[in-house]
């Protein structure tokens with residue numbers, strides 16, 4: 001949180017400072033780490049299954065996280081007039097924030113403008129028995145996205161509750177590290193926002209590596225036992241049939257909840273929705289005009305680059321004195337799921353395009369990665385590319401790449417969309433051979 005007037009940047013704990021712990025960077029670093037068990041096989045090379053040393057994986061993750069954090073802290077230390085205070089902040093009135101600092105006296109900060117940027121934390125699902133497990137001697141076997149990154153050993157049998165970004169990224173990673181992973185997803189597909197053929201391809205990829213995926217599966221309770229082979233039992237309901245899954249550990253990956261519950265927002269007259277997300281307008285102003293909210297805490301797309309773009313909105317408003325140019329409306333929301341291979345997406349999904357432009361001729365092109373020369377050469381042909389276009393104007397409305405460096409290929413199409421290139425422009429472009437980009441010549445041959 002930032003209170004300006006006396007410009008102070010508040011973070012609840014030094015180790016939380018910056019976003020690096022809650023980012024897929026550690027996941028991807030580990031997925032592509034030399035210790036991952038399933039590197040793409042290359043003809044002529046013998047598969048080697050390396051011995052896992054979890055402490056080295058964790059050390060590498062910590063090194064990367066620490067180096068990014070230190071860089072950010074050093075940059076802030078050099079900003080004139082900026083003070084960084086590590087403490088837990090809450091409002092005591094619309095113009096005063098009080099900071100509780102461990103081992104020191106509280107500080108009251110009075111300011112004319114405030115920016116709330118407190119993020120989210122893992123949501124605890126409403127699961128019968130969970131409270132008792134969390135109070136039992138087995139509580140350390142219940143993991144979230146932060147705790148799983150600090151494990152000493154690879155879990156033998158990991159149940160992952162939730163088939164979204166976090167469930168998929170950590171599910172695949174730990175399967176590769178040697179766990180036997182089961183993903184329990186209550187919806188009918190993994191990554192519910194994706195088009196169905198993309199989700200199906202994602203499922204096929206993780207299943208091909210040995211991950212068990214249970215769709216349409218509602219967790220109904222959790223319990224522990226000292227008698228069973230594994231201490232955790234998750235009771236589930238699969239379309240009317242009761243099943244029980246045993247695990248050595250369980251990862252809760254059922255979404256995130258905003259860090260707004262301890263901010264005493266009512267003291268500042270700030271309105272939230274039922275989930276606790278702060279209500280803001282398109283320039284991020286809350287119901288109290290001198291207080292703004294940025295990043296995950298207001299419930300927009302929960303990505304680091306969106307949080308950063310929120311900063312640009314504030315910058316333009318306050319520093320560049322341009323209050324109209326940049327808003328949250330109609331900004332692109334690209335993202336990359338750091339499974340391996342990656343899933344990159346920009347723009348509209350097919351269903352969104354058909355709903356938004358119901359009078360337009362919407363066309364789609366779906367091309368398996370096995371048609372991509374570079375994918376064949378690198379021996380990783382799993383996945384697909386999918387584009388959604390306006391069939392009359394040729395405008396590219398959305399694009400997904402599930403394939404090697406899918407995030408980079410997606411970004412290339414994003415730049416084309418920013419420059420208002422049509423799909424025909426990409427079809428006719430001269431790309432270097434043999435790059436992944438070159439496949440953007442051929443994709444459009446699949447348009448229907």
Ligand SMILES: Cc1cc2nc3c(=O)[nH]c(=O)nc-3n(C[C@H](O)[C@H](O)[C@H](O)COP(=O)(O)OP(=O)(O)OC[C@H]3O[C@@H](n4cnc5c(N)ncnc54)[C@H](O)[C@@H]3O)c2cc1C
Pocket residue numbers: 001010011012013016017018019021022023024025087088089090117118119120145166259262263294295296297301302303304305306307338
């Ligand atoms: C495992 C995981 C992987 C992810 N991977 C990616 C990815 O690859 N790409 C991507 O774009 N996004 C990713 N995300 C999402 C991304 O981390 C968030 O969208 C982003 O961090 C949000 O930034 P933020 O500034 O809103 O909040 P945060 O980065 O969460 O920062 C909030 C800060 O506020 C502090 N704070 C909270 N309450 C208080 C208080 N009362 N007083 C003082 N300080 C307080 C916290 O300590 C923290 O430092 C991932 C998230 C997770 C959990």
Ligand SMILES: NC(=O)c1ccc[n+]([C@@H]2O[C@H](COP(=O)([O-])OP(=O)(O)OC[C@H]3O[C@@H](n4cnc5c(N)ncnc54)[C@H](O)[C@@H]3O)[C@@H](O)[C@H]2O)c1
Pocket residue numbers: 023024125161162163164165166167169184185186187190191192217218219253254255256301302303335336337338
């Ligand atoms: N690579 C990235 O950019 C990245 C990586 C990780 C997280 N994130 C961000 O963090 C957010 C949170 O990630 P997440 O994976 O926790 O949440 P999510 O909302 O993406 O996925 C949660 C999944 O859990 C399922 N679910 C919810 N309750 C359930 C239950 N009781 N039983 C079974 N399934 C249940 C939902 O259907 C959903 O598919 C993401 O939406 C994303 O914005 C981004």
